[in-house]
Amino acid sequence: MQGKGIMRRGSNLHALGGFNQTVVLDTIRRTPEGLSRVEIAEQTGLSAQTVSNVSRRLLDAGVIREAGIRNLGVGKPRTILQLDPSGHYSIGVHIDPAVLTFVLLNIEGEILTHTTRRTPSAADPGAVISLMRDSIEEIILSSGIDRERVLGVGIASPGPIDMARGVVMDPPLLTSWHGVALRDELETATGLFVLLEKDVTAAAVGELWKSTGSDRDDFLYFYYGTGVGVGLVLDREVVRGPTSNAGDAGHIVVDPTGPVCRCGRRGCLGDAISPVTIVRSAIDRGVIEDPGAELDTAFIDEAFSRVALLARGGDDRALGLIDNIARDVAEAIVTIVNLLDLDQVVLGGPYWGRVSDFLLARMPELINGSAALATLRRVSVTGSRIGDDGAAVGAACLVLDATLTPRSATLFIS
Numbered sequence: 177m178q179g180k181g182i183m184r185r186g187s188n189l190h191a192l193g194g195f196n197q198t199v200v201l202d203t204i205r206r207t208p209e210g211l212s213r214v215e216i217a218e219q220t221g222l223s224a225q226t227v228s229n230v231s232r233r234l235l236d237a238g239v240i241r242e243a244g245i246r247n248l249g250v251g252k253p254r255t256i257l258q259l260d261p262s263g264h265y266s267i268g269v270h271i272d273p274a275v276l277t278f279v280l281l282n283i284e285g286e287i288l289t290h291t292t293r294r295t296p297s298a299a300d301p302g303a304v305i306s307l308m309r310d311s312i313e314e315i316i317l318s319s320g321i322d323r324e325r326v327l328g329v330g331i332a333s334p335g336p337i338d339m340a341r342g343v344v345m346d347p348p349l350l351t352s353w354h355g356v357a358l359r360d361e362l363e364t365a366t367g368l369f370v371l372l373e374k375d376v377t378a379a380a381v382g383e384l385w386k387s388t389g390s391d392r393d394d395f396l397y398f399y400y401g402t403g404v405g406v407g408l409v410l411d412r413e414v415v416r417g418p419t420s421n422a423g424d425a426g427h428i429v430v431d432p433t434g435p436v437c438r439c440g441r442r443g444c445l446g447d448a449i450s451p452v453t454i455v456r457s458a459i460d461r462g463v464i465e466d467p468g469a470e471l472d473t474a475f476i477d478e479a480f481s482r483v484a485l486l487a488r489g490g491d492d493r494a495l496g497l498i499d500n501i502a503r504d505v506a507e508a509i510v511t512i513v514n515l516l517d518l519d520q521v522v523l524g525g526p527y528w529g530r531v532s533d534f535l536l537a538r539m540p541e542l543i544n545g546s547a548a549l550a551t552l553r554r555v556s557v558t559g560s561r562i563g564d565d566g567a568a569v570g571a572a573c574l575v576l577d578a579t580l581t582p583r584s585a586t587l588f589i590s
């Protein structure tokens with residue numbers, strides 16, 4: 177019987193070599209200590225012959241390695257197979273209107289390097305693409321890895337995106353971006369394989385990649401960045417929707433008496449908790465000083481950190497502002513978990529880390545104490561296992577996934 181916690185099973189009947197390969201790889205990935213061909217066959221339902229053939233291809237391609245012999249006392253000693261961490265690498269880039277995050281992963285999903293750059297203030301796409309290209313080259317050079325072993329670059333971008341064409345459409349928070357062909361332009365600039373994914377989806381993928389067991393098969397990932405959104409994972413599959421733009425939670429009304437949103441309604445979540453709103457409220461309430469100038473992204477980023485620091489020092493007004501974030505997010509989350517019967521919530525994103533302790537302390541009671549909550553089980557609320565880099569890591573994981581599936585894998589598995 178197939179159910180939660182049981183590995184995805186392969187199919188001998190349809191002889192889907194590519195699919196079987198993905199199944200075998202997935203099984204090996206989820207067992208960091210390694211496992212034998214016999215165990216892979218048991219866990220996947222594939223025949224011994226299929227597992228043997230697939231393993232051979234993966235060994236030849238340098239994706240996995242033989243890592244010693246396990247002797248169980250009975251039967252033949254078994255060779256242990258593991259991912260080869262030095263075999264291949266991928267790069268992830270996350271574009272937040274305030275900050276660009278870059279990570280380099282090995283094939284096990286381990287983060288080898290991490291760097292951030294402030295997003296060029298004009299947010300001119302050309303300037304952002306140049307900075308991305310330079311940063312990517314710098315990462316490859318400074319890490320000393322063989323460029324040939326970089327499988328590609330994954331970009332996590334604010335939506336909406338046109339995934340098929342690799343185009344960033346009109347992200348509300350990047351006002352000078354209209355139909356930017358980001359994937360092709362970065363591919364031309366770097367000569368590397370590039371893929372584009374929506375930021376919240378990438379972040380959820382990263383979280384899924386980091387959960388090796390069956391503890392996170394279904395969850396809602398709440399993304400707190402310059403914008404907000406949710407990534408949805410159901411039965412270990414990330415939900416993209418027909419146009420890959422699922423997860424827009426910005427217009428869920430959380431405060432019917434709140435300020436008017438650009439959509440015309442009052443008290444939309446995206447508006448209510450956006451870092452700029454929090455910083456404006458902090459200025460209005462005298463928590464921080466009015467800079468006497470327009471609030472640019474650099475100021476907002478720094479001022480948001482100051483508000484969090486003041487709250488940590490016990491400042492009541494700062495604590496009040498952060499408590500409002502907890503209330504508003506909890507309100508929206510109740511709506512979504514009710515809709516999908518979820519009982520796991522993961523919180524992350526670039527602005528999450530600075531207020532994580534407050535939100536983790538408050539949100540479980542706010543969600544589970546809500547009169548509107550309809551789920552039978554208690555909703556667990558946890559922080560991201562990756563932290564602020566979640567979307568960049570997820571984007572890099574997607575490159576690993578895309579490259580290890582048959583379509584792209586044939587590029588290097590001949």
Ligand SMILES: [Zn+2]
Pocket residue numbers: 426427437438439440441444
């Ligand atoms: Zn709205």
